[in-house]
Amino acid sequence: MSNPTWDILLLFFFFSAVFIYGLFAGRNKTIVLLLASYPAALLNEYLPYPADFLSRLNVSQIIFLKSFSFFILALVIFWILGKTGLSRKEINRRTGQVVFLSFLSVGFWANIVFGYALKAGSEIVKLATVTQLLFGSTLAHFIWLALPLLALFYIERK
Numbered sequence: 001m002s003n004p005t006w007d008i009l010l011l012f013f014f015f016s017a018v019f020i021y022g023l024f025a026g027r028n029k030t031i032v033l034l035l036a037s038y039p040a041a042l043l044n045e046y047l048p049y050p051a052d053f054l055s056r057l058n059v060s061q062i063i064f065l066k067s068f069s070f071f072i073l074a075l076v077i078f079w080i081l082g083k084t085g086l087s088r089k090e091i092n093r094r095t096g097q098v099v100f101l102s103f104l105s106v107g108f109w110a111n112i113v114f115g116y117a118l119k120a121g122s123e124i125v126k127l128a129t130v131t132q133l134l135f136g137s138t139l140a141h142f143i144w145l146a147l148p149l150l151a152l153f154y155i156e157r158k
Helices: 006-025 027-045 051-055 059-083 095-120 129-135 138-157
Strands: none
Touching (some): 006 129, 027 095, 027 138, 059 095, 095 129, 095 138, 129 138
């Protein structure tokens, strides 16, 4: 680990950013942002990019474009859901839940971004062994899709 790869640095950035956001935004906004990520990922998967535009981009640019559009869609859907009153300010801050939900959000987002990288071509994009284990398999993808939903179900019951 003396020479960290780009994917490990990206994971560190994701975890730091969302952890800090989760502590400042609170439980309800973290939940709404997590819920907004699901339709954003689905919409981004079927977003019609012009073929001639994509043909002029290299692999790194395509990964960046898909990741950027995912985050923009997530923020737009978060804003729409926020207007419905779902992200109201809570009085009782549950720091443990916020940290856990932030962790799940980061894992889900990293799963989406690394999924774009892996779809671009495994011979072009090389992931570290740890990242490949956590985000590179079909089982890992399923777990990162299901785990936040199960956690929300459990948290809402408490």
